[in-house]
Structures are given as structure tokens and as C-alpha cells.
Amino acid sequence: MSYQKSTFRHPKLPVNDLGFTHQAYEGPLSTLCAGCGHDSIGAAIIQSCHELSLPPHRIAKLSGIGCSSKAPTYFLDKAHGFNSVHGRMPSIVTGANMANRDLVYIGMSGDGDTSAIGLGQFSHVVRRRLNMLYIVANNGVYGLTKGQTSATADLGSKSKSGDVNLLEGIDLASLAIQLGATFVARSFSGDKQELVPLIKAALSHRGFAFIDVISPCVTFNNHVGSTKSYDYIRDHIETASVTDFIPVKEEIISTCEIGSNCRDICLHDGSTIRLQSVDESYDPQDRAAAMAAIEACKAEDKTLTGLLYIDPSAEDLHAVLNTTDKPLNGLTESVLCPGNEVLQVINNSFR
Amino acid sequence: MSYQKSTFRHPKLPVNDLGFTHQAYEGPLSTLCAGCGHDSIGAAIIQSCHELSLPPHRIAKLSGIGCSSKAPTYFLDKAHGFNSVHGRMPSIVTGANMANRDLVYIGMSGDGDTSAIGLGQFSHVVRRRLNMLYIVANNGVYGLTKGQTSATADLGSKSKSGDVNLLEGIDLASLAIQLGATFVARSFSGDKQELVPLIKAALSHRGFAFIDVISPCVTFNNHVGSTKSYDYIRDHIETASVTDFIPVKEEIISTCEIGSNCRDICLHDGSTIRLQSVDESYDPQDRAAAMAAIEACKAEDKTLTGLLYIDPSAEDLHAVLNTTDKPLNGLTESVLCPGNEVLQVINNSFR
């Protein structure tokens, strides 16, 4: 729905090199909660693909299970999609990419889908250097199952049920860098200025590109000190002991600049996240430095955003496996089947 | 078998504070290949537990599947053991520890068991800060399934079948540090001088302790440039196209010092691994520095060994969950069952 709004905001966009308008990249009306960050990410993907003039039907969108994994339903409806099972999108997209290296692969996942049940598959698709864009819509909760804390939730954050998270959150960006991702970025769903260029860069990168997008869950928000606003309603909801009332909210875009490259994001519950984006001096090609910078920022309770690491000379899995340039799914008998003559020679080796 | 040898080497050991001899910590004859590093690790564990005077029956040894996971069969036979399923030891030991916080938990796994199928569970047991010693017997191959390359194998290493590994190996030590392990060390199976003290320190650490032990597979060795020695036999084996001949080998202990804290280990196939152990100046309490040091060493084709990181003030999962000091498995009806009176009150809340 927020998605629908977004099209109101920018009316007809110009056509791109393929002669397509913005609409050619859109999808059906979203069923996510009004104001859900995930729909903003969808809008950013639409804009990026449009601006890059990618043929919509040459894109494949894959996901696991979760609100974030439902999101692909609502963009790029000319593209085939695969809403697979929880945490297993990485293996599905690996196979898909092996079968046809010519499509553009966008994997969309959630923090639960990726950092909990999917951590093993995520780590290995990173290591495998699959040529794809992997986006995590990171809200620190399990949205679709109603607000349990996820493994990326910050230490000390509160879950809907009120208990405080006493474990450190997994930093997927650092993890990706360490496991060999060749394009790693972080951004915020409401910040199109930053997000769209990152998505475009990632889509143009050959190899594994990862973007960790902070995408607040407006319904099961679990950030520290959730105090401000709608006391009355929250009281009501809590005591009704059925969290079945979800006030309609606006997408969060409001950010207040506080010093160079640093801004606060005010969440619906009044809490804030402080984002520090990398500045000109930052060298995204130094692996160790990148990880240090992320750590340093975290130490100051800030989240580093922007392009964190890139290795432009990256190779992808096809290069590693030395597979042919033609899509494997297009090969026919003539290439695939060695024929009977060869088989008879093989028979002889078993006599 | 190599294990049997090791007892030859040190004859009767003195009794420890509990009056136990070394033998009280041993197990049945090993069925691993002669010279397998895993048995050396077993011997080191026996020595450590003996020297620490741990009551053998108050230890629990858990593992997944693999030669390394079989190894616990051959030490501490007074201790209960659980040889579970492939890659899932971390969840089993988590439950075991929750049920009885008073035992000492030693988890033994392989690089395949931990870095491939088990990577997700490994990462999460680290994050959970379970109070245990987790040892990976790291040989870079799948031993029990006859020599496929594992995810920790170095870039460029060769598998038995001859193909070169083109992916970067996962560094479990760095990963453990990043995910919040509070004791992380690395050593070499043949180097008791370094390994035993590390195991003893790890067993004394409260929280999650991880030791990555390089433990060469004498049978499916897959290190770079495997050229030297038994040409004749290898030829024979290769052409016989059945790798069913395994020359009996000695445990590798020979290391040649080359400069301060740096030594080369000569493997059976003539290849070498260069180990650099941390020196006095090294501060194991600086997380970022530790990860940088590991990276730096790797850049010089060396493997950093010793105690890499420790957080002495660590809390374990029981502290996080605020569970009682008594072992949960010892609680009885009186504590566990609230009784009928309470139940009737609860009934009223449903009228």
C-alpha cells in the first residue's frame, strides 16, 4: 500500500532506453503493512532496474519465507519469481544461476530468513561468489510470525513480548566481507538517495553483491526504549493481549542530518537509529579496513552505511567452474548426449 | 593405533589430585588410520583432563559425524558420549548443557562437520555463548567419505581426485571471534607443547571456547604441491583407480623451527605448513587486532597459532537466560509442578 503511495509521489516517469516507463517494472498492490520498509526497498529496486534499462523479463527474483520474502511479489511482475522455503533461497538461486547465466538474479530475504535458519546457506552462497544481488530487508524481527527477536537484533533490544535481547546481533555485512563477498553495502529503506545508486552499482557488479538494508517493521518494532507515542493505543493493545490492532503508518523517510554524513532516523515508536555514511576518504577496496570501520562505528552506537567493500576484479562461480558461456538450459541433445558410439567404447572399458 | 603408540611413548604417568592415573582418562583402541592427527588431539585431551584432575565421569563428549567425530570414542571412556548426526553437535550440546550445567562439555567436530553442513549451528552456538570447549580437527578434507575438499581447504589445494580448489577457505577462528566467541585458539595436532596448555586453558574458561586444530589427514592429504615421496606407490594407487591402499604412517610431530615462534610442519606428502605462533607482545584481548593479525599472517601464507582471543569476563548462556544454579535435570515435582490449586486459579482466567 505504501508502495501504491510511492507511485503517487512520483507521477509518470520518463521512458528508459528500452522505451519502458517506470510502470513496466512495477508489480501488483502490496499486501504488506502500510509503511513497511520492505515496500520502500521494492520501490527502490523498481527505480534501479528502470534506470538501468534492464529488460524486466530477463530478471529473476527469488526469496525465502517472511514478509521480506513476500515483497518480490509486489515488484517486477514481468519477471519470473520463486518464493521458495524458509532460509533456502541461496541454494535455489545457485541452481538457477547455474542453469542460465544470462539472467539477472535478485534474491530478497529477511534477517530471520538469512541470519537464523539461512545462515549456513547464506555463508556458502557468499563463499561461492555467485553472480547475484542479495538483499536482506533487515528489521531485527520475525515480522510474519509476529515479532520474535531475530539474530540481527541489537544487544538490549526489546521484543514485542517485552523481553530484552541479551545476545549480540550478527552483523551480516561484516560476515559477508569476511566470507569473500566482492560487493558489500548497507543502507536504509527510506533513503532512496543512498539506496538506489547502491542497488544500481550492485546490479552492475559481476560476482556476489550484498546489501544489508535496514528496513523497520512498523508493526513489531523492537528498537531500544520503545516508549514515545500512542501510549493509549499501546496500552490498549497490550492489555487486550491480542496484538491485532495495527495503526496505519507512513513509510519512514524523515531523517535529520546531524553533522557530516551522519543522520538520525526517527522510528514510529520514537526511538532512533543513527546512520553514519562512509565519506570520500573511505577506501572500499581494503577488506581489513572495511571490517575495522564497521566495528569502530558500532562501538559508537552508529551504523555505517554506503558502499563498504568492493573488489572490482571479482570472478564469479561460473569462472571458478569454467562453465561454458552459453546458458546450460539452452543446450540440446547434440551437445548434451555423447551418443552410442562413445558408449560402446565405454562398454569395452568394463570388460 | 597411533593412539596406542602414544601411550608407549609416555609410560605410567603420576597420579593426579584425584588419585587417577593417565589411564583413567583413556579409551579403547582407536580404529582411525595409523598416524591420524585426530588421535593426537585425543591424546592431548586425555593429558589435559588428567592434569586438570577433572573427574572423568563428569565430562560429556559430543560429536557429529566424520573421522574426527568418531575420535571421542577413543578417549575418556568413563565419560558419556553422544555421536550425533552430521553437523548437528552444536544443538545437541546446547540442550545437554541446558539440562545440566555442572558437567564439562567437550564437543569434537571436523572441518566438514563444522564449516559445511554445520556452519549455521556452529555460528549460533558461538553466538549463544554456550559454556563448552569446541574443538575442530581441521584437515581440510572429508576424511570418512574419502577425500572430498572441505570448505576450510586453502585456495589452490588439490583434492584426492586431483581438482584444484578455487574457493577461499573459511577461517573458523576469525569467524568464531566475529560471532562473539570468548576464547579462540589455534594449534597443530602434533604439537602437544602448544596444544595441551591451550586445551587446559579452554577447559578452565567459562563460556564458549573454540580451538581450531590443524590435524592432517594422512590418507587423503590435500595440501598444495603434493609431490614428494612414494611416487611408486602413488602411481600404483592412482592407476589402480581404487584408493584402497593406505601406507601405514607415523603421527606427524616433526616440526622445524625457522625463526622466532615460526616453524614448518612437514606433511607426509612432503608439503609443508608454516605455523607462526603469537609472541609475548600479542594482546589476545583486542578483538579487532586479533582478526587483523590472523589476516596479516594469512597474507604471508602463514597460519597464526596460539591463544588468539580471550574475553575473561565472559558470561555464558545460563547467565543470559538467568537459569537456576542447580542442574535442571535434577529438579523434581515439588519444584517443577505448580500443583492443582494454582491450576484452578488459571482456570478462572479462562471463564
Added chain:
Amino acid sequence: MQQLKSINEFVIRFANVNGTGSASANLMFAKSIFRMGIPVSPRNEFPSNIQGMPTFYEVRISEKGYLGRRGGGADIVVAMNSQSLARDMQSLLPGGYFLYDCTKPLPPGLIREDVNLIGVPISEICLREYQDPRQRQLFKNVIYIGALAALLDIEFEVLQGLVKDQFKGKEKLIIPNIQALQLGHKYASAHFECPLGIRVTRSDKINNHIMIDGNTAAGLGAVYGGASVCGWYPITPSTSVVENFIQYANRLRIDPASGMKNFAAVQAEDELAAIGITIGAAWNGARAFTATSGPGISLMTEFLGLAYFAEVPIVLINVQRAGPSTGMPTRTQQPDVLACAYASHGDTKQVMLFPSTPKECFDQTAEAFDLAERLQTPVIVMSDLDLGMNDHLCEALDWDDDTRYNRGKVLNAEQLEEMGKFGRYLDSDGDGICYRTYPGTHPTKGAFFTRGTSRDHYAVYTELGDIYVDNVDRLNRKFDTAATLLPKPVIRTRDKGSKVGLIYYGTTSAAATETVDLLAAKGISLDSCCIKSFPFSEEVTQFIDSHERLYVVEQNRDGQMRTLLINELETNPKKLTKVVHYDGLPISARFISGSIEAHQQHNSAGKRSTLKVASR
């Protein structure tokens, strides 16, 4: 024009938008009927979505005490979702009542001539009465409940009482809610002739029963059954089992002195870890459980095989939902019977319990821990979404304080001291169940290596065929023992006994008992057998043997319980007629009786033995 008339026997259906706060209001409605002493069964038909989609809440009021879904159309529809108006209008019976928000007029196209329209300008009232847009939204629900109170003659004090109880401790919320009720009540009384032909009147059919959902009861059962470790991963509809366990344990399992917890619930990274944690804890002597649904069952398959073969006593609560794969996560079915009975590769078998009511969810969950530890094998409690997530009227829970947990065959230090050589897998009692030890029990005796591989009587790895065979045959013997220990089926036979039998289990039971009455009225008399456990006890065999034709009623496509019956009891399939309902909504007596009637008419064993639903 026709107006349906009925007192204390009708179905009302609420159509709302999810995320608008309707669930709590609708529950208040159901509770008010309950408090007026009238049996009531509310059922939530919610989408797999968080906000903005159509959601339905169907309440059956039945003084006769029929608590299954009635099926067919509703007598009253409360249409609060403009998206679904057309569909809602269709779901009403001729002569029924259609309560809607008349602030905007109904699209003429969808108005039906044969129903009674009751327009209440709810939005208008809210606009007038409230400033905060969120309050306007929220109180809409309370207002239509108020209107219904007038229309159906619900005692207003009862509603007031409910509001007071609900907001105990938040007094400032009480007044506004009661005012909202009054707004609705006033408007209805002023504009319509109240009560309607359909209405309620106080009765006395509730006794000391309670209204509770199965997951809450199961969570409580785990607390009372002595579970101290829980590994879990969220999945609808099982999540609230664990959430309730934790919530009650946080109140009832706190060490008074230290304030520390006498339990550990670990939210795992996935279902494989969740059951792994449970197995590890059970191996180490704690009572441990996990709960899951659908895909979680598939992911637990490997570990279920390990627990079966290594003989580790765990409890698994499977709150079934419509499969296969992700299927319909918010719809009910009984589709995992086969997947659980023979879970995992190789020759395996699993013990299952089948609760029919929240009371049974409580009792069977608590008992499951005894059974698991006595049998040293996993016990799976087979609940479902309808039972687990809907409030059901059932007997009050109770607990015999003299109960002692039966931990099964476990040797302590003294026993080990006194005995000769310990053999973990020695069947010394001949019942297929051997003696276990907890880790750390004795300095020198009783230690063994638990493994998923073949092993001898002393837990030593072996590849010898005869030892393997001896071991797996013992496991079958153990399951024969199980059949004698598990809860017996509930069998009801007519005075003279009938030739025709009805077999069912789980949540089908409410509809099944109603079916027996319906058919009796039509001169078809049925004996019935409600299965409570697997492997089947002797009584089930006898029931089958003593009837000529049996209808096996279940809520899945393939008749999975029937498969178990013919396979495990060597029954001739021709004797068992499938009656299967699997559209995701709870089964109804109308469907069952209709199917059986039809089949009885041209009753020829030759006819294909399947009666299935093509739709609700």
C-alpha cells in the same frame, strides 16, 4: 419477508480487515455468550498476513452443545470489511441478518432481497465521538459489539464485566470501552426492533467449563508435565504453545530465593536446532520438548530418526496446518499423520497422541513426558490449527497433586554400584525397553556412547547382521509394549450395538458426535471410536473386527489414518470407507453425515471407498 428465528442456536459470522483490532472485540462477543451460560464455539479464519487483508470470525452458539463447525451459511453476518462485502452477503442464509456500516450506502448490485439488512452508521458515530484517528478505527469494533448486544439481547452487565476484567489494572481504558458499547447499543435499540428473531437467553449449560485454546493448554501441560528445557523456532500455528509455556513458566517456575528460572527455553536458529536442543537435553536427563508445524516437521525428520534409533525420550507438539509445503499456513488440516508415524529414512515408527480438546492438549502433553521416558522414544502430540489457535469450550483443567512423574527405567549410582556389567541395550525385562543412565551418574559404571549407528547390547558399534536384526526387532517389541501403555480410544456403542462404525480422531470429534445424533435421527445408527494414540491399542482392532462397515473420517486428502489402520492392523481396505475433508476449514457434522448418508443409500462395498469434499 422471511426472518430466521432461533434462540441460542445459530451461527454469526464477522467479516473484518486484519490488523484493525477486531479479534479482541469478537472474542469479547463470544465470551459474553459463554458467560450467559450458553455453549459457544468461535473460529478464526485469518489470512497469512499481518495487516489489511480480509479476516473472518465465525461463532456458533448452540445450547444443545454442538461445538463443531456447523457449515453452510451464517444466520447473521457482521460485515465490517468493504473489500469482502459481496462475498459476505453471499455467506448469509435466506432470512438471515446482515449488519453493516451504513455510513456509506451498500452498492445496490450486491443487495439480496431475501435477507434482512441492518445498517448502523458506525464510521459516522466514530467520526463524531473521537478525535484520534486510531481511536476511531479501534472503537468501531466495540460499537458493533454494543449494537449486537441490543439486537441479540446479550446482558449488558456481562459485557461490562468482560471489559472490566480485560482492562484490570488499566482502569482508564474501562470507561471509554463501555461508552463505546453503549453507543452501539443505544443506536440499535433506537432504530431497530430489538431483540431480533434470532437471539440469546441465559442458560446453564456451561457448568464449570472454561474457554481456552489448545496451544495455551498444551503450554500449561508442558509446565505441569515437568518440562524444564525447550528448544523452539517460531512457526504458525505452533508458536503460541511455546510462548504460553514461557509465559506461565516465568510466573510459576521462578526460584523464590534467587529469582532465577527453573527452566530454559532456547529460541533456536531453526527447527533442526530446536529438536537437537530437545534431544540433547532429554539425553542428559531433563524433560524436554519442542513444538512445530508443517515445514518444521519435515526439517526435524533426520533428528526424529536419530531419537527413534538412539532411543532418546523427547516430546514434540505438532500443531498441524494445511500442507503440503508452505500450503495454507493459517488453515487447518490433519495432514501429517503419515509423515509423523514413519518419520525419517529407514525402518522407523513414532508414537503419536491425538488430542480432541484443549483439556486433552493439557492432559496428553503432560502425560507425553511420562510416556516418552517410559518408552525411551519420541512422543508426538498431534494437535492442529483449529484446536491450537481457537478458543474451545471444555472441561476445566485439573491436576492430581499425588501425581509422581514416571521417569522410566533409569539407573542411579547405587543401582549401578550393585549391578554387574551395565548394558544400555540389554532387554532384560523382555518388553523391548532397556535401562538408561544419565551422564555423570557413577565414577566408573554406566557410561556409554549414544550413537545413530548400529550397536550391540553394550552400545558398541557393530556391523554384524544378526546383532543389527536383534536390535531392530527389539524396537518393534518396544512398540508392542507402547500399544499397551498409550491412551485407549474412546468407544461409544449404541445400546444394541450397530453394524456400522465411525472412526475419527483429534478435532473431528465435535463434528463426529453431532454426526451420530444427526444420523440417528434419520434412522442410521452408528457406533463410534475416537482414536487417541498410535501404535493402536487392542480396542481399536476389536472395534474394527466387530463392525461390518467403518467410515474413517479425517481432515486430509489421502486418508492417512486409514492407511495406518490397514497397514498396522492388517485390515481389509474394502471394509474402511474414507471420509475426507481437506479444504482447510474445520470439518462439519453436515459434511460427515451427508457423505455417510449418501454412501449408505447405495451401500455397496464395491463402490469406490472415498467420500471427499469438493469445497466447504
Added chain:
Amino acid sequence: MQQLKSINEFVIRFANVNGTGSASANLMFAKSIFRMGIPVSPRNEFPSNIQGMPTFYEVRISEKGYLGRRGGGADIVVAMNSQSLARDMQSLLPGGYFLYDCTKPLPPGLIREDVNLIGVPISEICLREYQDPRQRQLFKNVIYIGALAALLDIEFEVLQGLVKDQFKGKEKLIIPNIQALQLGHKYASAHFECPLGIRVTRSDKINNHIMIDGNTAAGLGAVYGGASVCGWYPITPSTSVVENFIQYANRLRIDPASGMKNFAAVQAEDELAAIGITIGAAWNGARAFTATSGPGISLMTEFLGLAYFAEVPIVLINVQRAGPSTGMPTRTQQPDVLACAYASHGDTKQVMLFPSTPKECFDQTAEAFDLAERLQTPVIVMSDLDLGMNDHLCEALDWDDDTRYNRGKVLNAEQLEEMGKFGRYLDSDGDGICYRTYPGTHPTKGAFFTRGTSRDHYAVYTELGDIYVDNVDRLNRKFDTAATLLPKPVIRTRDKGSKVGLIYYGTTSAAATETVDLLAAKGISLDSCCIKSFPFSEEVTQFIDSHERLYVVEQNRDGQMRTLLINELETNPKKLTKVVHYDGLPISARFISGSIEAHQQHNSAGKRSTLKVASR
């Protein structure tokens, strides 16, 4: 003293230590018999261990062409493992020959009076002839083969030929091996009266047959079947299926111009990922497969449910091993029939093929890709360890070069262009199979969202009951279609036809055909039906209907195929007698015929209908 006598009909058993190089030597022995034109079937009984444990290799030589395990003791034992001497001595038949290394004398205790001892001082010879300790070890094996050549009258040129072929390209290895053969041959000829009463003589029973293991054949089948993507994870005994696929693809699937690979084999991190990769590739229009065993099947359960419900055509090769759990990883069974037939939670069904020979492993694997794509569902090839890892004599592989892959119902750009609205799940042909599209086919038409949730004809998510029912009923219709497309059973009826039928599948077939002859000789005549696929084709039903009593022979404990037969075909269980062998060794004709004979004697359908093995 008695000396067994026989020409070309006997069993020889080798007892070795694993990791000592015996496997290749023993294979050379079997191959030499094969090259002398005599049917031979070697079987490896190896431990789940890499080095130092007892391992056995049993070779049955049968000019009559009986290639199943004979069972009972061996006629000749070659005892090269001092650890297992006692057991090996026991495994010899009275009058049999015991070949051992007499460098050390035999422990008097275990010497049997009723057998013939043949001592060859192998260690001594090696010590004398070789310096390198490893050569001493390695050549022991070659020396006893040389001795056997003399004792059994194996043509020495044949052995020389084998050595030359084996070491083609490594000439320097040829001479020493031949010398070692001669050392053994010389010693035996000099010290014993050669040949023994038991011996071989050239025959002509091989025709153009080959000796190959099932996994190699399956790997080749995948190459010929057009598989271009493989996701895999190592597990015994399935690993060599993929290893062979890769090995052959590396030779036969290289682009001549670029030298790049026309396939992609991805070693995954586990089985969940392995099948995920396979599903992703198949979804994207490549022919894709994976192979696994035991625990891998359990781990693939969730994804198998997705592939069934989302209708993605994959091929899964299950090389079964003894379960449950880790079970006996290096022993054979057919224990996953049920786990695969109904894999995953919810109402599911999977297509299975049952190869009996390596030739069928090749043919069925290749055909599986056509079937999967035509049916748009997973096809599981149910091999087992005995078939997959042992060399079997079978017909030569062949391929019809006119074969065109049948990719099933796939719409291309033109077809999409011409048609109206595309509906992925529209059953326009009424056979339950709908039309699919590959991603990226057409700019504006044919795109859809593949999902594991309930959806309508246009792949749009839905929770409406009737649409759900329509879809899952169609899936059942699709399986009716499958029953007509799958390989038919092989049915053999006696001239007049018998009242008694034998039903079997997979590797039981060699023993089953021998059984029919054995029993015929005893006046018990049997018709037989070798099942090749599930769901069952019409012919299976007819076979059952046309016989009074049927024996269902399988290699698992619980009679899993029998369960499928009574459940899917509504057969009266009383009619089907279980004959189950599950100690981990391949089933033998002796066991089957013995069981059936016993049962036929007091043949009363009342008797408990299970005949099972208590040991080998």
C-alpha cells in the same frame, strides 16, 4: 578327507584388512573369471572405516548365471587378516579350502578338521623379494591372486592381460605386478596338486555383457539423459554416482572450441543445499539431479515437498543403505521406500523407479529426466548399496541415437505470443499436467510466481478452500497419469500360470529368479512380478488380482513395498505375505525359497503373514 568338487559353480570369500590394497587385487580376480567367459558376481562387505578394519569380498562364480548372493558358507576362503581368522575359518563349508599366509603357523585352537588348509608363506616371500615395506604390503595381494590362478586353473594370460590394461600408460608397473603373480603361481604349483577339486574352466556365457557397478552406470545415465546441473554432497554409498557423472562429463561434455564445460556440478554445503540447487536449476529449465543416501533423504524432505507442490521436475538418485539414522552406512537395504513415497509433511506423493541391474541404473536414470519433465514432479531412482557399489554382470549399455529428449509441456515465446492469458496451473489437457514456462522466455507473457503456498490457476496466492481442493485433486490426477507413463513391471508366468505369485523389486531380482528355479525343482511353481515403478501401473493390480497368494519379498524390516501395495491398490493385506530380509547383506535365493517353502507347507492364510530373517 572330504574335498568339495565343482567346476564354475562355487563361492570364494576373501578376508582382508581394509586399506591394504586388497580391493583392486580381488577385483582383478573377479575380472579374470569374467574374461574366461564365466558369469561371476563379486560383493564387497566393507567397514565404515578407512584403514585397519576387517573387510570381506565374496565372489560367486556361477556358470548357470545365478548372480544373487548364494548365502551359506563359502567353498574357498582366502584368509589374509589375522584379526578375523577364527570367524573366517567358521565361514568355510565342510570340505572347503582355506588359503592363508603360513609365514606364521595357524593358532591350533581354530583349526578345523573338516576343511582343507592351503598355507602359502606370503609374508616370507614378500620379505625376501621386496625392500620397500609398502611394496611388501601391496604385493601380498597380488601374490595370493597368483596362487589362486594355479589352484583354480585361471588362465595366466588372462591375468597378464588384466595387469596390462590396468596399468596402461604406466608400463613400469606392469612387470613387477606380473612377477608378483608368478611368485604366487609358482609357489602354489610347486607345493599343491593343482588345480583343486574346485576350479574354473573357460566358458561362453558372457556374450557381450559387461561388469560395471550401478553408480557408474547411473552417473553415465545422467550424462546421456542430458543432465547439465548437479548439486551434491558426499555420502556413502551415493557419492560415486556424482563422481562418475563428473568424471565422464569432464571427458564428454567439454566445448571443443573453448574447452569450457557444458555442465556445472556444485559441491554443496549439505543435502538441503544440494537439492535446493537441483530445484533451482530445474525451475530454470536445465535438467538437474542430485544423489544421496539415508540421512540425506531425511534432510531433503522439506524440499521434496516443495518440488512436489510447486511441480518442479528434478531427479534424485537414492542409493539406499541400512537405516535408520546413521544405521549401517556400508551395508545394503531397501529401507527408504515409504520415506520416499510420501516424503514431506502434508498430503504428498513421489514418483519412484526401481532399477535391478547397472543397465537399468543407466536406462532409468536417463529416462528419469524425461519422466520428471513430462510429469513436472521429482522422480526418485531407488538404487541401493549392493547395486550401486558392487560390480555386476549385465548387458552392455546402449543408446538409440534417434532419441530426442522429451522436455514435457513447456511454452516458448511464439506459443505464448499466440495464446491468450497464460495460466501456469490450468489443466487444459485434463491429465493433471499443466504448461510451464522458463524464466526470461517472453517480454510480457508467461511470467509467474512459483511458490510452496496454495495458489489459483494463475499462480496467485489463495486461501480459498475450493481452489485449494481443485489444485490438490489435480495433483492426484497427475499421479494417475504417471501410472500410465512409468516403466511397466516385468511379469513372468509359468506356461499354465500359477496360483502363487512372487512380487519383488530392485536388487532382489537376481535372487528372485534363482528362487523361482529352486522352488520349481521342488514342485512349487511361482509366477513373478518385478515392480519397476511407483505409482503402480495397471499390470501390478492385475497380477495381484490373478493370484491367490502373493509373497512380497523385500530388503527392509517392515515390508514397506507391501504397505504401498495394500494402501495404493486397496488390496487385502491377508493376501500378501511379507518376506523380509534386513541384516544388511544382500538377500539370497536360499533365504527366499526357504521362507516360502516353510510357509507353503502349513499354508494357512491365518498364519502370521511375515517371514523374516534372524540373521544372514
